[in-house]
Amino acid sequence: MASFIKALLLVVVAEMGDKTQLLAMAMASKYKVKQVMMGVLIATILNHALAVAVGSYLGNVIPMDIVKIVAAVAFLVFGLWTIRGDKLDDEEEKKVKFGPIVTVAIAFFMAEMGDKTQLMTISIAAENSKPLLILMGTTAGMLVADGIGVIGGAWMCRHIPEIYIKWVAGIIFMFFGALTLYKSVPAAFLTPVYIILFLVALGVLIYLFGVKFAYYGQVCDIALSGQEVSADKEKSCSSETVN
Template sequence: MASFIKALLLVVVAEMGDKTQLLAMAMASKYKVKHVMMGVLIATVLNHAMAVAVGSYLGNVIPMDIVKIVAAVSFLAFGLWTIRGDKLDDEEEKKVKFGPIVTVAIAFFMAEMGDKTQLMTVSIAAENSSPILILLGTTAGMLVADGIGVVGGAWMCKHVPESYIKWIAGIIFMFFGTLTLYNGLPTTLLSPVYIILFLAVMGILIYLFGVKFAYHGQLCNIVLPEQEVSVDKENNTSERA
């Protein structure tokens, strides 16, 4: 059960502001919420089943010490990826000539290939020996996060700055990554010199990903299109007056 809870919570954190959550929000503007969530469920089960299979295989053939270090580095990378944010390409939002559920499932499956949550599922599965629980946990986490985005996206944009969501999620990942790396590295690499060097490198990377090359406003651009249009109209009216 601990593996299930860990997988669920980490995926919920990873999915906030992620490309696939943005896609789910965009699809919810065209289709019924129940159809969107059903498509997300189908795509997630298929996609994450592959990720869990790959992660379980790697966990069996690679020494656990190396798995822990790779997982730690992955969590740090996921944290940087999260604070940078994601954007939804126009191609990923195009309609497919099928019913709504199949359309969402295909689009979501393709968008999830190589995405942060899929790669994280591989890492979690490699660290644990409960593939079924990992699959159930990551699938539930995707449904929770995308459900929050689809249903509560507008509320979040009105009351919680998008940057707060990204930074909190990113810091959580980097904290767990740093903790896992600390516990997995040999003691010879835990000297003050290496720790200071690590902190300096992470500080530079956080600035680059979180400030210099970050995507801004992607979440609210999708969930509040009508509000933005009305604001533009009001601004134009006031300028004419």
């Protein structure tokens, strides 16, 4: 059960402001929420089943000490990726010539390939021996995070600055990454010199990803525009009913 909860919480954190959350929010302005969430569910199960299979295989063929170090570095990268934010390209919002659920599932599956949450699922699966619980946890985490974005994205944008969400999520990842790295690397690398060099390098990377090359604003732009589209649809339906 601990593996399920860990996977769920980490995916929720990773998905905040992620490209696939942006895509789910954009799709919600075109289709019904239940159709979007069903498409997300189908795509996530398929995508993360692949990720869990890859992670479980790597965990079996690579020594666990190396797996933990790689996972720790990956978490640091995910933290930097999170504070930088993601950008949704216009091509990823294009409609596919299928029904709403299949359209969302295909778009979401393609967007998730090589994305942060898929790579993180591989890392979690490589560290654990319970692939089914990891799959269930990461799938539930995607549904929770994308549900928050679709249903409560506009509310969050009005009450919580986007930058706060990204920085809190990124710091959580970097904290766990640094802690895991501290517990995994050989004692010879835990000297003051190496620790100071690590902190300086991490500080420079945080500045570059979190300030210099960061993406901000798109989450709220999509959330608020989606709410406006939904409001316009309701008005048009009401006027048609009256007529």
